[in-house]
Amino acid sequence: MAELLVKDAEKWFPREDGRPFKIIDRLSFAAREGCVTVLIGPSGCGKSTLLNSVVGLENLDRGELIFINRGKPEKRPLIGYVFQSPRLLPWKTVGENISLALQGAGVPRSQWQSRVTRYLNLVGLQEYANQFPLYLSGGQRQRVGLARALVIESDIVLMDEPFASVDELTARQLRQTTRRLCEQLHRTVVFVTHNLAEAAYMGDYVVTLTPRPARLDAYVPNPLPSPHHWGADIYKFAAELENKVTLKEDTEI
Amino acid sequence: MNSEPDHAALAAGRQVGVAGAETLPPFQARMARDLAGRFLPPVLAVASVIAIWWSLYLIYPRLLPGPMNTLQEALRLVRDGTFFFHMYQSLRRVFVGAVVAMFFSVGVGIYMGTVAMGERFFQPLVVLGLTIPGLMWALIAVMLFGINEFSPYFAVTVTIFPMLVINIWAGVKSLDKELIDMSHVFHFTKWMKISQVILPQLVPNIFAATRYGLGLAWKVVVVVEMFGTSNGVGYQVMKSYQVFNMEGVIAWTITFVVAMIIIEYGLINFAERRLTAWRPRVEVWRR
Numbered sequence: 001m002a003e004l005l006v007k008d009a010e011k012w013f014p015r016e017d018g019r020p021f022k023i024i025d026r027l028s029f030a031a032r033e034g035c036v037t038v039l040i041g042p043s044g045c046g047k048s049t050l051l052n053s054v055v056g057l058e059n060l061d062r063g064e065l066i067f068i069n070r071g072k073p074e075k076r077p078l079i080g081y082v083f084q085s086p087r088l089l090p091w092k093t094v095g096e097n098i099s100l101a102l103q104g105a106g107v108p109r110s111q112w113q114s115r116v117t118r119y120l121n122l123v124g125l126q127e128y129a130n131q132f133p134l135y136l137s138g139g140q141r142q143r144v145g146l147a148r149a150l151v152i153e154s155d156i157v158l159m160d161e162p163f164a165s166v167d168e169l170t171a172r173q174l175r176q177t178t179r180r181l182c183e184q185l186h187r188t189v190v191f192v193t194h195n196l197a198e199a200a201y202m203g204d205y206v207v208t209l210t211p212r213p214a215r216l217d218a219y220v221p222n223p224l225p226s227p228h229h230w231g232a233d234i235y236k237f238a239a240e241l242e243n244k245v246t247l248k249e250d251t252e253i
Numbered sequence: 254m255n256s257e258p259d260h261a262a263l264a265a266g267r268q269v270g271v272a273g274a275e276t277l278p279p280f281q282a283r284m285a286r287d288l289a290g291r292f293l294p295p296v297l298a299v300a301s302v303i304a305i306w307w308s309l310y311l312i313y314p315r316l317l318p319g320p321m322n323t324l325q326e327a328l329r330l331v332r333d334g335t336f337f338f339h340m341y342q343s344l345r346r347v348f349v350g351a352v353v354a355m356f357f358s359v360g361v362g363i364y365m366g367t368v369a370m371g372e373r374f375f376q377p378l379v380v381l382g383l384t385i386p387g388l389m390w391a392l393i394a395v396m397l398f399g400i401n402e403f404s405p406y407f408a409v410t411v412t413i414f415p416m417l418v419i420n421i422w423a424g425v426k427s428l429d430k431e432l433i434d435m436s437h438v439f440h441f442t443k444w445m446k447i448s449q450v451i452l453p454q455l456v457p458n459i460f461a462a463t464r465y466g467l468g469l470a471w472k473v474v475v476v477v478e479m480f481g482t483s484n485g486v487g488y489q490v491m492k493s494y495q496v497f498n499m500e501g502v503i504a505w506t507i508t509f510v511v512a513m514i515i516i517e518y519g520l521i522n523f524a525e526r527r528l529t530a531w532r533p534r535v536e537v538w539r540r
Binding site: 083106133134 | 532
């Protein structure tokens with residue numbers, strides 16, 4: 001397990017006319033070890049950009065990403081990623097897609113089979129190991145994406161609006177599965193969403209971000225005891241969060 | 254009128270009619286319709302060509318050989334083994350040249366699609382290569398290397414290389430960026446990225462290029478064989494031409510075409526189906 005500290009992060013993107021605009025502005029927060037930290041903010045405020053910076057798909061223009069890896073201090077932590085769309089290789093079976101993540105993480109081949117079986121069991125897809133992704137439903141594919149992020153036994157798991165593209169009933173089931181696995185496996189998770197109820201249900205801590213450029217708006221610990229149950233308490237906490245979220249865009253930047 | 258289906262019968266697996274809805278035709282009828290839909294159009298296409306040929310033969314019997322005489326000549330070539338020997342020689346030349354061209358074009362195509370400097374370097378060369386006709390390469394090969402096996406290999410490779418590169422380069426440019434990012438996040442090695450993420454996305458481009466490339470490779474090989482070798486289909490066609498044996502020319506052409514069809518349907522289609530088995534069948538024009 002590891003902890004992630006985001007310190008004074010800044011990111012600029014070029015406009016079409018060439019002038020840069022700031023998408024992340026002096027953002028600092030901590031994703032605590034073994035907890036789910038939810039980043040919530042309006043669409044386009046730089047949440048996904050921040051996650052992409054954590055895995056090296058983008059580079060921050062200023063600031064630091066500090067990984068505190070207590071178990072293996074000399075190593076950069078292993079990071080799993082659940083994308084908004086599942087991003088599975090359609091020509092590989094479910095089992096092969098998960099095995100490729102293991103191969104990339106340098107896990108010995110002898111462990112692949114047992115790990116794939118274990119994590120497919122955890123997400124409830126044990127019978128689908130030999131199925132091609134295009135024959136699965138959207139929710140099932142997202143479960144495979146979740147299994148792939150967890151199977152490498154990553155120190156940190158990033159989830160970028162993973163349930164945004166599935167219907168509400170499926171999303172609710174997926175949230176339950178994901179929350180249960182986070183509690184059971186004690187992974188450090190950074191979960192991005194723009195859904196307040198989802199943030200209230202999924203998070204141990206909720207980081208609310210301002211509209212573009214993303215700045216820290218509030219850092220709110222979830223008062224509800226674990227395990228979380230979807231119900232009135234979640235909506236109550238979601239309403240509290242709503243009061244903390246700044247909706248007005250800063251047009252001066 | 255009651256439009257509710259008979260749920261009990263449906264549960265029992267029986268075929269039931271619903272008012273206003275069509276019942277499925279029996280299995281045999283569907284099978285016959287599918288088979289007819291699959292095989293009838295190509296059979297009709299070939300039959301129409303033979304019909305036109307036959308009509309022309311009846312009008313100009315001195316100029317054109319009859320389909321039956323030509324068929325007999327083709328059967329004779331097959332029976333006495335001449336066909337197999339010469340077809341093997343031509344096939345070998347086509348495949349060696351095509352495999353060498355494919356090997357280099359996949360590498361160059363991926364390089365051009367992923368490295369800007371590679372694109373700038375190879376693009377003018379590829380465009381230049383596309384403008385040179387295969388016949389020129391056949392002549393140059395025989396003049397440079399003489400009458401030996403290297404000439405057809407060289408001519409085929411350099412003729413089809415630019416069009417293979419163009420196809421693969423275009424495929425690389427339309428690669429799914431999200432999958433590439435995924436492979437980066439999960440620490441795929443360079444070889445894993447190429448073999449598991451990039452090449453499978455290029456399968457349609459590689460097959461399109463192979464079909465086109467093989468068609469062109471045949472033509473080039475036949476030309477080289479006509480004046481640069483002492484065996485092969487092209488050599489046999491030339492030999493028949495020199496004694497004005499029209500039946501021989503057409504018989505060799507037909508056997509050659511049949512071999513191409515066998516390669517297309519038996520080998521390329523089969524390989525394509527196997528490599529794209531992951532893709533659900535898409536029916537655009539549903540009935």
